[in-house]
Amino acid sequence: MGILDRFLRTARFSGGVHPDDHKRPAADAPLRVMPPPARLYVPLVQHIGSPARAIVAVGDHVRKGQRIGEPQGAVSAAIHAPTSGRVNAIGDIVAPHPSGLPVRGITIASDGRDEWCELETCDDPFALDPAEIGRRVARAGVVGLGGAAFPSAVKISGGLGARVDLLIINASECEPFLSCDDRLMRDRAAESVDGIAIMLHATGAREARIGIEDNKPEAIAAMRAAVAGHARIRVEVIPTRYPMGSEKHLILVLTGREVPAEGRPSDIGVVVHNVGTAVAVRNAVRFGRPLVSRMVTVNGACVRQPGNVEVPIGTLAGEVLAFCGGLRAEHGGPARLLLGGPMTGMQVPTLEVPVIKGTGGILVLDAAEVGEGEGDGSPCIRCGDCMRACPVGLLPLEIAARVRAGEVDAAARFGLADCIACGCCAYVCPSRIPLVQYFHHAKGELAARARGTQRNETIRTLTRAKAERVEREEREKAEALARRAAASLAAAAAAKQPAAVAEKAVEDASEEAGVCA
Amino acid sequence: MNEYLLLLLSTALINNVVLVKFLGLCPTMGVSKSVDAALGMGLATTFVITLAAAASWMLEHWLLAPFDLGFLRILSFILVIAAAVQFTEMAIRKTSPALYESLGIYLPLITTNCAVLGVALLNVQQGYGFVKSVLFGFGSALGFTIVLLIFAGLRERLALASVPAAFSGAPAAFITISLLSLAFMGFSGLIPA
Amino acid sequence: MLAAILSLTILGAVLGTVLGFANRFFQVEGNPLVEEIEALMPGSNCGQCGFPGCAGAAAAIAAGQASPTCCPPGGRSLAVTIAQRLGVSVELGGAEDPGPLVADIDESICIGCTRCIRACPTDAILGGPKQIHNVMRDSCSGCAQCIDQCPTEAMVMQPLPVTLQQWFWPKPALRA
């Protein structure tokens, strides 16, 4: 890549930051495969969308790869048993989430045999209909492995409505500390490219471009060698800058085109998949293997043996750390336990949280890596660093000031909805204002408000329906009453009996009505 | 031409109606919480002041002076101003209900905006001709609008600041406008009177 | 003196006429605000606001006699929607807002009398005679009309539990 080309690509989006990447030595350590632990905790929602529904019962025996959760609704993903064993419990487990709230999940006690269930293999995936590939991917419960965990089948075939002519493979891995994609490309380059070829076939795109940041020369070399035979797949080296791995920014750098706000990449004929997802798709289509394990980077100054590990889904973070030699207490000991990278990852309060499909890293950072230092507590001095760091072109300081004052709507007018929560602003803030928390809070507040409005809407409809029903019933009763009264009056008149009987009938009818009302 | 331009500049900035003559402080403090409302108020007041300047000139020269009715000046001017304000209010209510609601009570209160009467009376005092009177009125109103806009911008930011409880609200606003007035003193002497 | 009286009279008459015509020209229909607000309210006429029904509350809010926050079933979202429509700011009371309250039935005490079912304006309570009743949380407006009906005090109002999907970061604590 020429210097000019490099410069032009860098200039395509303003903002972004260059954090210390901390990728080595973890990225250079060989890939390890972790055997299934004694107990696995598999949440029923590991993806964006509706939770899956458990289709096994406590006490059932399951085999590895057996479906245990059925997708619900249009955007959802199936859940599979990560190893063979017995279903121990179906209930609440601690979610891998900073809130520490429970999530519904299935606990499996491993029988130690780790035997697969019957798998549907396919020797020539390119002979398959794209829709069939989509179905197989959906059946395998594959979700985007870059972190967002969006069900992949929706993006692979159909579902998007628009024609896709470019498939972009996101292998930029711009988050510091994480190297699972790097390692995957170094060790399984041929498999990745095979997966990309299958995706290319399924999406109907004309070409695929693999975007890799230039701080991963080994991965670039491995992938270049692997794509040698594929005319429609290209490896593109892109400058290292956070957040290069953001979908919209990667598209911008690779194609020069912007995804419209409030829109999706498919609006401009592009679809983006993570390189890890490509391998998962290959496994699903060629071997029928569902997504039951993933590559996880275990890193941070407090980890004894940092590196990349293939971990069964549902393994507790503490057990993965134990597999990596446990924690060390130097440098003041562990300061934060993170799932994901340091820029967007989640801090969790306990080691007892399971690895799920979207967990790309387990990091145990010390205070120095977190950057805890002096300066805490200063107010905003309007230096504008956040504005210059923002890769989307927002004014984080203005948005945060409005959220702080409780003016969430005013914040929304400053483009809150366009915030990708990359964390660049808070990373550079000299006053260390938790800007991202302000944005998360405001977005949550707006969402809660929208839910409230929706709720009020429903309740209003229900109230009207009931009021109308009550009114109708009363009217019908009154009519019935009148009919009966008239009938009995007529009968009385016909029989020339005293009117008292008719009155009695009216009374009876009204009593009855009173009871029913 | 140059003379008219200087008159406009001088009334708008150098002898600013709010910051130098201290007229029209009530709406300046009242309708400066948001820039949008301030702009609406500024435009409405501009319309009224310009109209009142023209009308008061005609009143003065065609009615009050010929019939020697100088003692009715304030009374009749207020009558004209009130009518102009009423007209503006109806027009705004029809054309922009949102602006009408955001201006609230301050819209009819343009009547008692001393800047309006002040400009009309100053016009008579200065003995300007018709065109100059209108320009004087328009320039003053322009100055009023500029200050209102700047001040509203400042107050929008002030609303986000963590002002100590003792100063929050009107005190901080008054200090701010006094500092703004201080800044406008830089214009003094720009055009020899 | 005569000139003064005459001139002011004529002036007044002329201006009055002009304004009169202007008034006709710029005629605006009556205030549609009340109906608009009423359409936003839950409509269960629960009376927790202290006004006679939702229509009464809407009129009071439009007239500025009641705060947009006066409707507990409508909660925050309703308050904000109304405040936006009125162009006023509301004090939402910050983080201590527990969210909407919904009815909940203590199944160990419920005797299945169906009184709450009849009282519920949104048909949010399921169950038949002599069967334990259940509240559909999504449909409960939080009007609390069922609470007084229950002979065994099995009905209680409780805040909606926060789920993982609904949880969001609290506002950062203010630093002095």
Add this chain to the structure above:
Amino acid sequence: MSGHDQFMPAPAPAPHAHVGTDVGRTMRRVQLALLPATLFGFWIFGWPAVHLFVITVGACLLTEAFCQRLRGCESRLWDGSALLTGWLLALSLPPWAPGWIGALGGVIAIAIGKQVYGGLGQNLFNPAMVARVALLVSFPVAMTQWVAPLPLGSAVAPGFLEGLRITLGTLPVPDAVTSASLLGHAKTELSRGIDLAQALDAAGGALSAWHGARPGSLGETGALLLLLGGLYLLARGVIRWHIPVGVLAGVALPAVVAHAIDPGHYLSATTHLASGAVVLGAFFIATDYVTSPNTAAGQLLYGIGIGLLTWIIRSWGGYPEGIAFAVLLFNALTPVIDRYCRPRILGRTRRGAPIRATQGSAE
């Protein structure tokens, strides 16, 4: 593995990394950049200037401490912001001004200019300029009494105690050393109907301006040293070029044009740039983060506006120097500028609407 107590109970939001800057470092860098010019000023104007500087900075720090105490918030006296405010104010005062001017200025700057709004980061106007303008308007005589340079160590320079007495006002400033600043001199001569070419010849020409050996405030004399400090701030990334370049261009461009048309009435661009507080203002005062616009376009506009207004006030206004007024006025305009100069959001047009999707082949 006992993980429960090992990590913080209340998780913090992302990001879990930081670039490592803090507010104090920025303040220290600005102070470092000001140091050479200040020391030069001390040398030129001797002990009274040192005393005035100490009093002004001391008044700022005391007021800050008092206000923070009064507000009951945690003390942030040593974040350097009050020190910087006092420093800038001292640099803009006549070096031999009585001590109470400095003290009063310090109180005004911190109490009215800053703490009324809630302290650091909340103020709407530059505190130092608020104080300077308030003093200039209230005490025009004391604020325009300049002295000729009397370098430390020269025979006529007052000693430490003598200087203290001058600052405290018990010893009158000898008439022999009072003098007019270059801009003041030009203004007076012009008003007397004397051509500028002759007037400046008598004053020793404009060239002496750059090296500073001439009457003026503490901070206007060492223009070259201030320029050096400003370049240091630029190199360090503390400030960006838009505001300084805007201010300098805003002063210089009209000056070049006007001087070419009528040299007898308008000072040359070099004189404008080297005299008064243009360099100080361009690099240190107008660039105050809190009171200047955020976006590049806004900053450029703001800078040019300040420069232009400074030139207008200097050329036609009632005051010989206009930087302080110009800065205050554009501080007031900052929210309006910020409102209309916003960066474009990715995927949106400048007006905020989503861009239209363009289907088609990549590149």
